[in-house]
Amino acid sequence: MGEEVESSKRRGSLVPFLILLIVLLLLAVVILFFRGDRSTPAPAAARQDDSVVALTLLQLNDVYELTPVGGGAEGGLARVAALRNELRRENPNTFTVLAGDLLNPSALSTAVVDGERLDGRQMVDVMNGILDYSTFGNHEFDLSQDHLTKRLAESRFEWFSSNVTDTSGQPLPGIPKNVVFTVENDAGEKVQVGMFGVTVASPTAAYVQYQNPIETAREQVAELRSEADIIVAVTHLPVQDDVHLVQAVPGIDLVLGGHEHENMELLRGPDLTPIYKADANARTVQIHELRWDTEKEELSIVSLLRRVTDADPEDPETAKQVDRWVDAAFDGFRSQGFDPERVVATVNEDLDGRESSVRNHPTRLTDLIALSMVRAAPSSELAFFNSGSIRIDDVLPPGDVTEYDIIRILPFGGTVQQAQIRGDVLKQVLDQGRTGGGTGAFLQTANVALSDNSWLVNGAPLDPARNYSVALNDFLLSGRANLPFLTRDNPGVTNVTDHGDVRKALIAELEALPEEVDPAA
Secondary structure, three states, X not given: OEEEEEEEEOOOOOHHHHHHHHHHHHHHHHHHHHHOOOOOOOOHHHHHHHOEEEEEEEEEOOOOOOOOEOOOOEOOHHHHHHHHHHHHHHOOOEEEEEEOXXXXXXXXXXOEEOOEEOOOHHHHHHHOOOOOEEXXXXXXXXXXXXXXXXXXHHOOOEEOOOOEEOOOOOEOOOOOOEEEEEEEOOOOOEEEEEEEEEEOOOOOOOOOEEOOHHHHHHHHHHHHOOOOOEEEEEEEOOHHHHHHXXXXXXXXXXXEEEOOOOOEEEEEOOOOEXXXXXXXXXXXXXXEXXXXXXXXXXXXXXXXEEEOEOOOOOOHHHHHHHHHHHXXXXXXXXXXXXXXXXXXXXXXXXXXXXXXXXXXXXXHHHHHHHHHHHHHOOOOOEEEEEHHHOXXXXXXXXXXXXXXXXXXXXXXXXXXXXXXXEHHHHHHHHHHHHOOOOOOOOEEEEOEEEEOXXXXXXXXXXXXXXEXXXXXXHHHHOOXXXXXXXXXXXXXXXXXXXXXXXXXXXXXXXXXXXXXXXXXX
């Protein structure tokens, strides 16, 4: 079910001391028993337990789905709510923390409800019953400033951010740079826990700025050290940046991270600071048991990676809440011209949309999308699109594929465009797309191959002087992609035309699949 990892931070571990103490206490009890003394005070072990304050941190990151993923076998916020309730019964001092990316990109967020896109409204409403604290992920700022302001106002949990500011360098309204809370045990002993948050820079929003995460962390640790016994960094950074952070900034006791979508457990930096990440969409959560000895000022941490599966119960109220939002979103999709429950095709193979796959190599799913673009733009010789447009981060198992699955795959939507692109520009695009491996800039293609470091289009060497008819998604011509030269202003890009919603193109490709393509091939 999970893997338990124990860390000792900064002030050492209690385990050797407790073992020695227990042995000495047992010896003392035996001696007192034989002396006939029955009036001794409470054992020192009981007094030692009174000095320990225990708290639990339940960590999530990169949550875009209300409902389970993996064909229903993994994740699901109703299951997370039930787990949280169980942890709180075991220890009322349990706090749920999200390390960024909640409001977008979510398939349900694209539905129009009450006249406007949900844009994370459903996520906030459900998480209000689960979360205590959250920092920003980079995708929070995919929202307009107005919609983000609404989501923050609707949140009953507390957002905090240390390095995201407005364009004048001031904190966003109502968003503290850090949070400090007090945890108390039954004996009245207390521990102060301080958390700060840092987020990777995102170019999508013009209404925010990002301060340097390491410089920000230094400032926050210096500030929090005067009032907090335990300092937790809640980060939404690439893991290499998390490692740099703990190497450069001593005094951080624990890093709760996000951004990668994959679980990680590392000990890095001069203090071997633990860095933890969970899997996206609550496939897993991290459970951290912290014990602070108020007398010795010692911290011990035991962490468990916990899978969330269909063997876990659901919290009934959260499940009802999720169903209400799904129903509302599906009604919205219908008003937008989609039939979310309609079966588009029945496939007998996995359609792999995991980020770890589509951002590094083609899959059956990426091939279908690229081919659908070629078909949607008649006379196109080839197609390409950025793998970051696929956001499902899941595998659709063999069986029925619905229109809602298509929305999950391509929640950003957008149009298929056709353009005449000169061969030298096309080569530049393909070369750069190849270097984007591991990121959303990695290009998926149709009718393109690489042989001996030379590009082939439909089996023939790419001709730098020739114009090619290319199908591509509109984002790549927007000037916001990782291809700044690929715009309508480039003289090597001409005759741009629109050919409809990319999601409709994929639906048409799947509908034709049984007749035109052998899925087992």
